[in-house]
Amino acid sequence: xxxLVEELVLLAIEDDGSVAYTAGAPGFGMALIGAALVxxxxxxxVDADTVALRVLSKEPTxxxxxxxVLAELAAQEELPIDQAVRALFIHAPEVVRLALAALAxxxxxxxxxxxxxxxxxxRRYPITDGREQKEAKLRIMHSLLGDELPTPHDSALIGLAxxxxxxxxxxxxxxxxxxxxxxxxxxxxxxxARGVESAIQDENAERAKAAMLPPx
Amino acid sequence: MNTENxxxxxxxxPSGRLDFGAxxxxxxxLEQAVAAxxxxxxVDCSSLDYVSSAGLRVFLVAARAAKAGSVGFAVxxxxxxxxxxxxxxxxxxxxxxxxxxxxxxxALA
Numbered sequence: 255x256x257x258l259v260e261e262l263v264l265l266a267i268e269d270d271g272s273v274a275y276t277a278g279a280p281g282f283g284m285a286l287i288g289a290a291l292v293x294x295x296x297x298x299x300v301d302a303d304t305v306a307l308r309v310l311s312k313e314p315t316x317x318x319x320x321x322x323v324l325a326e327l328a329a330q331e332e333l334p335i336d337q338a339v340r341a342l343f344i345h346a347p348e349v350v351r352l353a354l355a356a357l358a359x360x361x362x363x364x365x366x367x368x369x370x371x372x373x374x375x376x377r378r379y380p381i382t383d384g385r386e387q388k389e390a391k392l393r394i395m396h397s398l399l400g401d402e403l404p405t406p407h408d409s410a411l412i413g414l415a416x417x418x419x420x421x422x423x424x425x426x427x428x429x430x431x432x433x434x435x436x437x438x439x440x441x442x443x444x445x446x447a448r449g450v451e452s453a454i455q456d457e458n459a460e461r462a463k464a465a466m467l468p469p470x
Numbered sequence: 471m472n473t474e475n476x477x478x479x480x481x482x483x484p485s486g487r488l489d490f491g492a493x494x495x496x497x498x499x500l501e502q503a504v505a506a507x508x509x510x511x512x513v514d515c516s517s518l519d520y521v522s523s524a525g526l527r528v529f530l531v532a533a534r535a536a537k538a539g540s541v542g543f544a545v546x547x548x549x550x551x552x553x554x555x556x557x558x559x560x561x562x563x564x565x566x567x568x569x570x571x572x573x574x575x576x577a578l579a
Contacts, residue, residue, distance in 0.1 A: 295523055301490040302523040304554055310490060403534045403564055406527045439563040443530055445523035448559055 256362070256386045258289040259319050261411055263353045264362075264387040265420045271366060271378030273350070274423060280457040283346030284339050285418025288450030290323040290349060291339070292410045295446060299324050302446055307338040319352040335449025340457060354379055362386055391424050397440055398433050404440050412440060413447035417454050471499050476575050478509035479542075485517035488525030496525070500532035510542035510578030514571045521552045526559065533565045542566075546574035 256264070262285055266274050276282070291307065294300045297320070299311050309328045314321045326345050333341060357363050363379045381387055394412055397404040404412065415421050416437050421430055430437070442448050472483045480503050484496055503511050513529070529545065536543035544566040548556055556562060568574035 295490070296527075298490050298524075303520070304558065403530060403537060405534065406530050409530065439560060442560045443526075443564065445526055445555060445559055 256357075256390070257317060257320075257353075258293050258407065258411060258414070259286055259349060259353050260357055260362075261386070261390045262286055262289050262414060262418065262420060263350060263357065264381065265390060265415060265423055267363070267379055267381055267387065268423075271363070271380035272376075273354075273379065276347075279419075280343065280461070281417060281419040281454050283343050284450050284454050284457065285414040285420065286346050286349050286353075287323060287339050287342045288414050288417070288447055288453075289410070290320050291327075291335075291342075291450075292414075292444060292446050293317075293320055294324055294327075296406075300327065302335050302449070304445075305334065306332045307335045307446070307449075308332055318356065319349045322348055322352060335446055336453040336456060339450050339453040343453075343457070394421070398436050404443075406444065409440055410444040410447045412437065413442055413444055414450060416441050417447070417451040471496060473499075473503060475508075476512075476571075477579065479512060479575050479578055480506070480508040480510070481512045481514050481571060481575070483514050483517060485519075487520040487522075488518060488528070489520065489522040490524035493522075493524045493528050497528045497531055500528065501535055504532065504535045504539050504541050507539065508541060510544070510575075511536055512571060512574040512578065513543075513545045514547050514574070515545060515549065515552055516547035516571070518552055519549060521555050526555055526561070529561065529565065542578035544568055544574040544577050546571050 266282060268274050291300060297315055300307060300309055312328050322345060323342060326342055330341055358365055361382055363381045366378045366380060368376050368378060393408050397408050397412060474481045482500060482503055488496060533543050546568040547570050556567065566577055568577055
């Protein structure tokens with residue numbers, strides 16, 4: 255069983271094992287935080303409404319990536335979903351590291367360290383047989399191209415993958431544009447995923463604004 | 471949760487708060503209602519004051535179950551606080567939302 259966080263990480267892994275998106279990029283990083291929050295919600299550790307994201311229980315889930323997000327969330331003040339996601343964003347690299355370790359421990363991928371010019375290290379995570387990654391892509395395509403309602407898990411996966419820019423890994427820009435209405439309809443059904451989308455938009459708008467300011 | 475039968479259509483009447491703590495029981499009740507194969511299932515939310523992200527998920531699960539069982543599904547009478555959640559997530563784009571129970575029953579008749 256692959257978790258929502260792990261599915262997003264798998265979608266970000268290229269054929270050569272490199273991770274296509276850095277967890278420091280707002281889209282990918284916040285989508286991962288959102289995936290952890292959706293799973294914590296399903297496990298009864300948090301719940302959310304239009305006012306706030308609330309911790310219901312600090313009991314560990316036995317999934318290190320989720321427990322890390324839960325611990326950080328419990329340590330901060332209660333915030334609306336989008337603000338909580340932005341506050342937790344700095345922990346996204348650790349969530350990626352823990353998810354990759356969990357996937358490696360189950361043999362779904364393995365870590366490989368390579369050296370470039372004998373000095374510079376790069377780490378890759380080749381996927382063992384690609385079954386889990388393929389399955390996630392197929393479920394996304396099935397939901398996008400069909401007219402059935404997605405499961406709550408798949409709705410969150412689609413919403414978060416779209417918000418995090420992960421659909422571009424296997425869909426062309428033209429295909430994404432063609433599926434825009436369906437994406438909007440079925441990818442936004444999860445309240446937390448909606449909050450993530452809003453958080454990414456706000457973060458990108460702030461960064462764009464900051465980039466336009468003179469450096470003094 | 472109370473239920474009523476209106477011309478072969480089951481009308482479910484959740485009340486109070488639908489949060490994580492109430493979601494599992496609500497889901498089970500809606501799934502049982504669908505399994506009984508009524509002509510349709512209307513969730514009348516006129517007494518529902520609050521819905522959280524966990525509660526909202528139940529409506530998606532129930533709508534999927536209804537569609538899979540060829541049972542018509544509609545939600546009606548959303549109070550403003552609940553309607554805000556439905557509007558924000560665009561549920562109205564994928565399930566039938568009606569202003570009141572009569573309209574929902576008529577939509578499924």
